[in-house]
Every structure is written in C-alpha cells, then in structure tokens.
Amino acid sequence: MKRIAALSLAFVFLFVTFIGPGVAKAADKAVRVAVVKEWTGSVTVSKSGGSKPLQVFKKMSINQGDRIETGPKSRVVLQLAGNDEEDELTIGADADVSFTELSDKDGVKTRIGVLAGSVFAKVKSITGADDRFELETPTAVMAVRGTQFGVYVHPRLGWTQLHVTAGVVQAEYSAATEIGGNDRPAGDRTSTLEQVNNQDKTAKRDAKGDTALITLEHQFVYPAQSATFLPAGGHGIEVLYGYANIKALLADLDLAVLRAMVAGYAEAAKENEQYVQAWQAAGCTVDSSGSVNVSCEILKSFSELGGERLNNQASESEQGYEIRVAHNMKAYLAALVHAAVDSGMLTRQEADASRIPWQKAALQLNDNERQQQQWVLKRLKQWINDQHQQITSTYDADAAYQISAEQQKMDRHVQEQVEQKYADALSPSDRKRFEHDLKHARLEVCENAYENAVCRLESPTTDSSSGNGSGGVITPNPDPKPDPKPDPDPKPDPDPKPKPKPDPNPDPDPQPQAHVLELASGVDHTAPNSRVVVDTVLKRLTAKLDVVAVEFTVEVSGGTLDTVELNDNKARYRHGGSKFEIAHHPDDYDKSNSVDSITLAGNRFVYRLIITTPDAVSLESDDQILSLPYIAGGSGTMSLKLSEVRFYNATGTLLEVNTMDKPLEIKVNP
Template identity: 30%
Template sequence: MKASRGLLVMLCIILFAAMSLADVRDVFAREKRVAVATAVQGTVQVLKSGGSKPFKAFKNMSLNEGDQITTGKNGSIKLELSSSKADQDQVTIGENSQVTFTKLKEDKGAKAKMNIWAGSLWVKVKSVSNASDKFEVETPTSIMGVRGTQFYVSVDPVTEISRLAGFAGVVESTVEHKTSKQGEEKRQFINPTELLVSYSDQKSAVTYAAINKLDDFVQQMSPALLQQLLQDAKSIQDEQQQLVDRWQKELKAGKQPEHALASTDEELRIAAANMKKLLSLLVQEAVKQEKFKPGELESIVAKINRELGETIIDLDLTEGLQLTKRQLEAQERQQRAVREQTERRSKEEEGRKKERDQALADRLLAEKQQRDQVNRQTQGEQRKQAEERYKEQLSPQERAQFERDKKAREQESGSGSGVWIPYPVPGPKPNQANTPAVNLAFDGLANNEFTPEQASGSIVNLNVSLHGFTAASSIYGLQLELEYDQSLALFDTTLYQAVSDTNPYRMVRSSGPFKVDAGSGLSQAESVDQLDHYYSGTAPRLLYSVTKFTGTAAAIGEEQTVIRLPFKITAPGSAAQPAVFKIIAITAVDAAGNVIGGIDMSGSSAALTVKRP
C-alpha cells in the first residue's frame, strides 16, 4: 500500500514538472494572482512569506503575496504577473535589489503592489484596464500608481532617494512624508522623457520633476534593465505615439491635455521628437559609459532593428533632447537637490560613525575599569591570604614584630591597606618611531593575480595586518570595516567558522598579537573577537572587532597578521577583471580607552585580478 502511494506521488511530481509555463500560470491563476519567473541571471534569493531561510530562485518558479526577492551584484530576475482576469504584467528586477510582493489579488479586479527598498525595477503594465484594476509600486518615500505604462524605478538605500523615469504612458506618483502627523502627500504625473526624484527630509516630502538627464541616469542603471528596456522598444514607441495622438486630438478640439508635456502645437512637436530620440540617446550614453562589453550593445540594437524591420534605435543620431529654458532650470534644480541630499546623508553617516566609535571606546573603557576593579579586589584578597599563611609560620614574638614593622611601613607610605607588598617600578618604554598602519594583502599571490589552478577550491585568503602600534599606541581594542566587490569573489563564512583545531583562520587569530579565544581551547587567551557579514546599501561589508579581556595592550611593532579572511572565486574570466577590497573605517583604542589617531591607511586597499589559466 505504501509503495503504491509513493508511486502515485512520484507520478504527480513528474506530470507537474512536465507542464509548460503556460500550464503553471493557468493552475495558479484559477485561485489567485501569482508572479512567475521567466528568466533568472546571477545571484537571486527568494524568502517565501512566513519563511526564515532564503533559497535560490529558478526559472518557472511562482511567487506569491508576501514573498521577498533579493538580487546580488549582476543578478536579475524577470517576472510575469499572471492572471485569469487581466493581461500579463512584466517586471524585471535589477542587481542589488530588495523587493517584496505586498499584494497580489483578483478580488473585484486585478491588483498588484510591490515594495522596493533598494535597487531598481523595469515595469511594463498591461492589466490596468478599468477603475477596479490597480498596479502600484511603493518606495520608502512614494507610492506610484500606473495605468497602461512602462517605467523605471530605483531606490538608493544610502541617500534614500527614489527615482521614477517615464518611458511610455503616464505614471501617477503619490509622495508621502512618512513622519508627518498630517499625512502630507504630493501627487505628480510623469510623462515619457521625464524623471521624478523624491525623498523625505525632517519637515516634508521633497519632489523634483524634470526632463531626464541621461548621462546621470545611465550611470546608475542596471545593464539587465537597460537590455530589457531595449527589448520593449517597439511597444514603448507605439505607446508614445498613442499618447502624442491623444494630446494632438485634444489640442485640435480646443482642449488642454491633462498632465501633458505640451500645451501648444509647437510644444507638442518638441515633446514628440524628444520621445522618439529617447531610446537612441540612452543607448549612445550606455556605449559611452561602457555599460556592456565592447560591441555587445551594438549587436543587441542591430538584432532588435533587424527583427522589427525598421530602425527604432539609431546609434548614429546626432541631435540631443531639445529643452526649453524652463526645462533646463528644472533639470538643474533637480540635480542640485540630489547633490545636497547626498551630502546631507553622507554627513549624517559620518556623525553616526563617530557615535559608534565613541560608543566602542566608552564600552572598552568601562570593561577595562570593571576588570581593573575585580583584579584589585582579587589581588587584595590574595595578599591577605598570603599574609595570614605567612603569619601562621611565625612564633608569637615574631608575629608581634611583623605587625609593628608593617604599621611603621604603612605610616611611612601613607597607605591604609594593612598589607605591605613591594612592587617593581617599570622602566621607561623604548622609543618607537614607526607610524601606526594597516595593510591588506592576498596571501601567496604575486601581484595580487589569481588563476583557479593556484589554490584548492578556488579560495584566496586576504590578510589584514598591523604594524607601528607600540608604546602609547599599543592596542587594547580594535574595530575595522572592510568593503569588497562581490562580482568576482564572495566571503566564505563556512570555511572561516569551521570547527577544527587545525582551522588556519582560527590559528591566525589565536597566535596573533591579540591571542584571541577563537574556540580552539587556547589556555592563555587574552581577547575575544567577532566578525559580522552584512550589506551597507548594495555593498557587502565585513565588520571585525577584537577586545582584550586580560593582560596588557598589544604592542605591534613589526607587521603582524590580525585576521585572515577566505574568499571564494565565483567568476574567473577570460581577461583581467580587478575587484577592489578596501578598509573603509578603522578604530583602535589604547588601554585607557583613548582612540589612537594618525593611522596610515595607504595600504588599506588591494585589487584582486582573476584570470583564466
């Protein structure tokens, strides 16, 4: 019976696996709206609603309400939002993004809502055909409602700036000031060629709409999204023409087009010409900025034009977008606002870093003072016990003489401790001319060049070393942040944390200047440390801290390795591809809890080159 039941389950699995993508859409669409992955590239992780562990996304995978998608560098995923009551919407998520489906419903109309907290999206909406249909994209500062349109959205998690670029149709954006008690809102409508920048300051919601400045826009655009945008070139052009025709019809009827770029025939002519040139100028700028390998983008454009039988994207176009004086001024205001917001967030982050550094120094000082107090109490008790044991060996006369001598010495020294113990006076510390410095270097790699055959398992080890921390610069506590490029290598947490007495990464720390208790049973351990792997915005970082709990501050004269970090090579190429590893912040404190200044950071970065043998 059990065997038959198992066979039946296996047959069901085989039949479901053999279903086409359309079959999968139909099965799920009967009950609710789902998103189906039609293409996956690079690192893409999915955290299912209610789950605790993410897993790799795969083609034909279905995503439901509450699911969260995270992409790594060079990672992207293309989705189709299937529905039994509406046309398919398409969403492409670019690299270094975090997106959540907060709503996927079909109750009284097709409804979809996505939250993007970091990264970028390319959205092509078809499902909104009546008042009950809704498609919304929410950023930390705005909610964008759309009707039959194609647009781009990005969120910079560092500056908290949201960008919305229109390419076809009209996008309605509602920007909310989340901390405002009155629930302040700003509604704006974005047309093709326009870019909306929005963020929240301490007082209000801030928005700036202007004609898209393409060089800045392309610089922060994901190549995967640019390629998808080009694949949709024909539908973009058709929708743009439909919009222009509607505006033209309304102008001829004596009506003012609502939320339009044009209020006169001449303005309409300029707007229509700008729309037609938009994609060609976008591609030209991408070629100039080398967003793709040489010749790759030109081949994509040639194929698109050839398949469509017409030149929709013209790489030889010489005319740029035509802007009025008013539009140029709006563009400059927008750029100035972006610069000011970026500088403001940079200063705020600098202030938070100083607070973290001071908090670390305060914590280390408090821990040292507490240890000193415990040590004094322990030493006092030990001295008293030693004195009592000594007096037990004396005769009554010798004991009386000892007490008289002790009292006389206390009066001479002014001490009231009741215990006299001579202490050696420390000699002067040797003069050390070395400047405190930190250095990064890849272990055993000549010129920091690596080929897969050079190390078992394609692992490279990055050494963090210190020198010149002597005398008054001896270290009692250390914290450093390292940022790296994950396009070629990823930090190997499993290898670093492997439980083994022969783990080389543990041995480096336990035998190094801090004598870390790394779980290897070191009886003379003097420090504890911690390593955290996290993302700051889209950049992966490692935060390492080490603190002494006994002994004196670590004096590091000649260069010594403090920690060794394993990285697994993920993308060896046919040509040299440098990846930069750099220490972006370091704080060292002495035994008194004072921050050690003047650290030389000239050796705090290393560029790794990965080559195919």
C-alpha cells in the same frame, strides 16, 4: 543586512522542503502569481511564513508575501500571470523587493514594495476600472495604467528616482513643508510642490507634541520625464521634477533594466504614439494662462519642466512647443540608447539589433529646461552630501569578511548534513532520482550564479556519485570529455569470435515509452482550410502525477492556430481536462483552482498552467490538459510537434513526463 551565504545553503530546499510554488492559503487566495522567467547571479526568495531564503529556479512561483533579494551583478525576470495579458518585472542588482499583494479577486491587483535597487515594469494587465498595479518605495507610491517605467531606490539613503518609457505613472507622496536649496533657476516657481494635480488631501501628524500638516500630493510623470523623491525628515518628501537627465540617469541605471527597456521599445513606441494622437485629435493647446482641459494635462505637465509657464517662453510658439513635446516623448528611449553606446554600456551591435533609430537621437530642450535639469542634479548631490555628513561609519571591512567566510563554511556543513540525512532515508530508486534532481539544480545554479559555494571544487577527491548525497560540490561542467586517445587493449584477441547467428526468436517490439504527453486528434486526414481540434493527453502513466505547474510548447507546420476560435471559446479549449478548474474571468476565481496563460510566437504556441490552491492536482493516464483548434493549410501534411514539456510538483521538482517521439501528422487532401 542581507544573509551573506544564502545561496550556498538554500538551493537544496528545492527538493527537501515544501515551498509550495503556485500555492496560497485558502483563506487569502491569491491567483495572481509571478513566475521566474530567468535569473543570473545571486538571487534568493524568502517565502511567506518561511525562515530561510531559498535559491530561485526557473519556473518557480513567487506568491503574495514573498520577498526577493539580489546580489551584485545579479538580476531576475518575472512574468506575472493572472489573465490573458502578462506583465513583466525585471529586478536588477542589489535589490530588495517584496510582493505585498498579488490578487485577481475583484480586479487584477498587484502591489510590490521596492526597498532597494532597480526595478523595471512592463504593465499590460490594467484594463478594468478595478485593476491596480503599484510599486511602493520608502518615499512614494507609483500607480500605473498600461505603462513601462523604471524605479531606483538607494539602498542606504532611501531616495527614489522614477523615469517613464511609455504611458503615465501617478506618484503619490507626502508633501514637504520646506524645500531645500536657494539657487533654483531665476524663473522657477517658489515651491516645487506647486505641481499639477494637487489633490488637497491633508492628514494631521503629532510630532513631539506639535501638530503638523502633511499634504498628500499627486504627480503625473510621462515619457522622457523624471521625478526624484527625497526624504525630508519630519517635513515629508521633497520632489525634484524635470526632463530626464540621460547622462546622470545612466550613472545609476542597472544594465539589466536598460536591456529590458530596449526590449520593450516596440510596444513603448506604439503607446506613446497613441498619446500624441489623442491630444492632437482633441485639439489640445496650452493657452497663455496655462489653463488646459483634462485631455491636455500631458501638455501642461511638459510645460512645467522648465520651471516657467508657457506664456513666459516667448521665443517658442505653441505649435512648435507641441511638436517638440511629441518628439521628446518618442525619442527618449532612442536618445538613452545613443548615450549608452557612447558610454560603452551597450555595444553598437546590441543597439542596432534592437531596431531603435538611435544613431542621431537626442532630446530637444530649451534653455530653461536644461537649467532645471542641472538644478535637479545639483540639488540631489547637495542632499546626498548632507546625508553622508550625518552618518558615522563604523563598518569594519576585515571583520565583515571574516564573518562572511565563517558563515559560508557553517552553511556548507549544514547543507551536507541535510543532504545526507535526506538521502539516507530514501529507497535506492528514490535516492537515485534525488541525486539526479540535485545535480540538475546545482547545474542551474552554476550556470546562472556568481561565486557560489556549491560550484567550487573544495577537494580534488570529492565524489559526487557516492550515493550518500554529501559529495555535492560540483563544477559547472561536471562531465569531463572522454580521453580522445584511450590506451589500446594490451592483450588483443588474436582470434576474434565469429559473429553470432541471428536469434530465431527475437524479442518483441519495444513497448511505447511511459509517462508521456501526446498530441491526439480524432482525424488522420482533412480538407484544406478546415478546422482540426488537437488534444494534449497524458498516456501510459505508471503512477499518478501530483502537479502544481505545467508548461509545454506546440509547433505547427502546414497549418495555423485558430486564435480567434481559441480566445472566443476559452472554456471549450482551455478546459484543463475537468481537473484543472481554470479561471477565465474574475468572477470565476473563487471557484477555480488554477490560472493559465498563452504565448504565441510565429508557429510556436507556449502554454502555462499554474495551481492557485493549497492542493496539487492528481493526474492519471488519458487525462487531457488542453485542446487546440488548428486550420489546415493547402494539400500536403499538417505536422504538430510537442517540446519543452515540464510538469512540477509542490516541492519544485521536475516530474518525469516525456515528450512524444514523433510529431502528430494529419494528411491534407484537396
């Protein structure tokens, strides 16, 4: 059972416990890492080797061996870095997800276990023969290649549903020896396991002295298709396969997953169009015997969604069938959005903003395909009812509530003791910094979490500024607005003093701000269309910075980033100032200590750098992080501005690094 009150205790460990974001043991170095992009609700992570669940926070690193759990109405979005392409994973409510393997050694390898809940993956990193991205559930393993797909795992019964938005997913499962249900469509085959791509792999299993054969089956699932995997006891897995039943899918679809699907529409549409063009260029057809060549496996797969071979569908020509398959692949997501608007799950404004042509979108199915959809739904309901009849519930709701309340009270007490003990051991300046960091951590929790104990005002006399760290309960808006009508001074001064004369010896100009990341260039003017190299440099540090993660944004006007030069000469520009030994190629991972990623959005350049070794990198004044090649525009001024500068240490604390006061300006003279 999930720990009920984990959120009320764990967030303090962001600042008082070493959780090692971006760190892995040297013996099992894993440079492919996941970073928390955003989260809402109740989201905790159990770090590999740790005993307590921790509150997630933005930019937190999720490493190999970590486990994420979410509560009701919750979600977390992760970015998986490891090369130039970033994958994205959206985890919905009531989920239990473990990161079994995150590695870039000998190819990009990602293996994620989904024990419960909904997950949606956008995978871009699978480009080489050695790359692998797999989701493993209690009933199947899903391997992908450049795909967008969703997986739902029932938390108690363990059945899995797979649906694909773009690309193809290969699901591997152990075959059932018996298939339940005797009311399949009359034209259907005798066994749903006589599917395409049977690999004929067998393994022996000893069950109570009897030897049984388990066959490992492979099922390819394409856009608009759905596969459901049901545990069949000692007989392996039963598979229900057909066109996705959109209305039934929406009943179990997590809203966060739906919105992630909508956000990925443009890339999904492009990928599906490439599939269609590939089979058309290959001259693919499914002949009367159902025989196809390799390039036409996708058409064969669709031909089996009605439980019959194409040659038995006399009412439809081969050309008409191929046109309909292409339509369904392209229209699936739009049809899902259409149904979501009709059901109230999405608003019309959200749907219109997505630029998806949803208003009239629908799948085009024949009678056999609709019958197969209905049979799949009926068989799933029958299976669920059978499982419920076998379960004897002994759950006492009142007792569970009482236990939950007591646990939250105990955890809150322990949290206050930990905070006070830690704060008392600090110097006055460090204690002030701790209280500042703790306040911001709580604010993030209160902004994103639901019903968290840390956000409830337990006593009207609680003082969070006492300095002992124990008055930590705050509200999401801890700073009340000032009184708009303050009381007037009861004794105004009748004879205000004259203004003092100017100081004949004014103080010298204020010193430049310390601990700052600046943009610097060797030139202050240039010619139009010429290249200018701009460095990001740390200046005026009063103490060394031990960092494990860096992020910042550069915005430009009057010029453009030379992305071709930047990508062709990674080592020259993405150099890390010699202290960050960045891996730009799989062969470099063994001798590297970090991995970076870049994101471009118009005139904005976002840079992320994450340490992948146990040791943090110690930075000093004049250390460089990155160099960027820009092409100057026409006459005028090229202006570059830094923003969103964040440096983190090994405890997840945001370090003091300021942003330069003014943009870097370079004159462009004709």
